[in-house]
């Protein structure tokens with residue numbers, strides 16, 4: 020009888036390639052600027068990211084085209100005058116990836132870093148990962164309007180065994196909202212819609228919550244989920260009783276072929292009727308109220324997502340799924356996902372299946 024320690028690993032990954040094409044979070048601009056140079060394993064690749072004096076962020080493969088040194092700070096890579104300096108022989112690269120100088124000879128023109136195309140949304144830096152190094156096949160949406168009525172974006176990250184198709188599937192799996200999270204009156208409010216790499220899912224729900232262990236509320240919420248590939252989902256919430264709008268980004272990023280890092284990022288908008296939520300909240304300065312509410316929303320979302328993590332961490336990819344009539348558009352979602360595995364389209368007719 021297998022015990023927890025020796026239980027065989029679920030075979031999910033045998034059927035689902037670990038890296039669907041798309042845009043995936045690298046880090047926040049704030050983190051890159053603070054650390055000067057970051058290194059990480061991202062989509063199974065070793066990468067570095069830094070920022071020059073003009074604010075240009077560069078995300079590059081972490082290996083030097085000279086003789087292959089790792090360029091990360093843990094090996095001795097550093098940023099000088101906005102350029103990345105290799106720890107092995109001192110070749111220096113600007114944010115276009117070009118080698119611009121070496122200590123003792125003219126910079127070889129062919130010495131270029133491999134770069135990843137980047138996009139930034141409200142201080143969150145994303146890079147494109149294409150199968151076989153393909154260029155971006157679609158773009159992320161425009162940055163949503165923010166401004167003074169919105170709080171700044173707060174973040175938290177969880178790491179577990181998982182896959183971005185499986186984490187994103189939960190946004191169309193309305194049944195789990197009741198069963199796993201205890202929401203009630205969950206009702207889709209529009210058909211799931213798909214337009215290329217964009218998918219939208221809309222539903223209403225109610226949830227009784229004890230917020231931060233302090234007070235009970237019954238939230239009456241409308242949610243619109245905007246999915247732009249499997250690494251970028253934005254959920255717009257509208258809590259109707261107190262008139263609170265909030266945004267939750269769910270950013271699932273494969274580390275390697277086993278682990279994902281799921282970053283939750285949230286911001287809240289000015290509340291129309293704060294006194295109905297907590298007496299006294301309406302008297303707080305807006306900036307303090309924003310910060311308080313954003314932290315509350317984020318800690319609640321983290322608590323909910325941890326309920327999912329227990330499942331994700333141990334589940335396998337079930338294909339085909341044996342669905343019931345109330346399961347919602349999981350089949351349609353899986354068809355949508357196929358576009359992110361061009362390598363499987365190229366192998367049409369093989370025994371591997373998605374869906």
Ligand code: FES
Nearest residue numbers: 083085086105108
């Ligand atoms: S390996 Fe980077 S400078 Fe030689």
Ligand SMILES: [Fe+2]
Nearest residue numbers: 189195200327
């Ligand atoms: Fe969930």
